[in-house]
Amino acid sequence: MAYSSSPPSRSPRLHSLDALRGLDMLIILGLDALVLLLASRNPESAFLQEAARQMTHARWEGLHLYDLVFPVFVFISGVSMSFSLGKYTSGNASSVPGLLHLWKRALVLAFLGLLVNGTLTWTESMRYASVLGLIGFSCAIAGTCILLCRRTGAVASAAGFILALITLLQFTCGNFTPDGSVNSWVDRHWLPGRLHGGVFDPEGPLCVVSASVLCLGGWLAGKFLKESRLSPVHLCAAMAGAGLLLFCAARMLDGLYPIIKSMWTGTFVLAAAGISLTLLSLFHLAVDVWNKGKWALWAFPLRVIGINALAAYLINSLLNIHALNRRVFSGIADFFTPFQPVFLAVSLLVLQWLVLYFLDRRRTSLAPKAAK
Secondary structure, eight states: OOOOOOOOTTSOOOHHHHHHHHHHHHIIIIIHHHHHHHHHHOTTOHHHHHHHHHTSOOSSBSOOGGGGHHHHHHHHHHHHHHHHTHHHHSTTOOSHHHHHHHHHHHHHHHHHHHHHHSOOOOSTTSBOOOHHHHHHHHHHHHHHHHHHHOSHHHHHHHHHHHHHHHHHHHHHSOOSSTTTSHHHHHHHHHOOBOOTTSSOOTTSHHHHHHHHHHHHHHHHHHHHHHHOOSOHHHHHHHHHHHHHHHHHHHHHHTTTSOOBGGGTOHHHHHHHHHHHHHHHHHHIIIIIITTTTOOOTTTHHHHHHHTTHHHHHHHHHHSOHHHHHHHHHHHHHGGGGGGHHHHHHHHHHHHHHHHHHHHHHTTOOSSOOOOO
């Protein structure tokens, strides 16, 4: 779902992007369900109860780990774009092919998002906004800013302007309740079809615009990775420090400007950017720096998922993978009756991974390869 092309051969391959994307996707492929299942079977475990709470969305205000799954993906897409859009921003290269590619891909993702949502009835009962649509259009908006602005300072200014505009609208044109926010007003008046939240949609138009700021933040992080003259360890430390500062700033502002994922408030964008940047620094250090570009045993399974991220999401969302899992593994699970549900939850992850590994070996990845 991120964007890539053939970048300059002198740049090292960032395997960390594949690994981090893979960890991000692993959560929605079944790790979330496995954690919830373990917590339900062990109610006395405080650790598992907290882990289960983190594997659910915050009701409205607040921030759980589960709220960050797709924001982290958007950020990673921005990092990839710092490599893939390079050929369109260097010298006198034309931006038109890049713009066409970005918006064509956005439309494809939006259509796939409609299929994930349900049957294409084209009626008021159909949901038009989607996670894939948010990713596609936010990356297209961010990519358009990058291709038109070109310079790092101008792109950073564009990100700041969009974030300031969103903040102004959310403060002056409504409140921070589900039915009283400006996001809700825009969704009810401009977004056709069914809204996921009844009176709002967490992937609505203003959320897409907010998400584009996170994508631009990823692009800036990628530029820093490419162009910084710091040593690898100092580079990772600087990114981790910046990420922690962003997250702390969001938490400090939370009382005045609440962190609300369903609205993609400015504080939520800052918090998501901070956590994403910190994770990127840790994965870059562990995968690209310490392993010198070679795949560590622990990271390889994540790489298989990350490089086939779109396929993973579509397989999990569109195919009856749960029925196939029961057909293949239920007989074996019967030998472990007390742990049968846990066994099937684990086998579901294994089955999806094997399908993605097959696609990877056949070189039929539906997701872009990691940036080089």
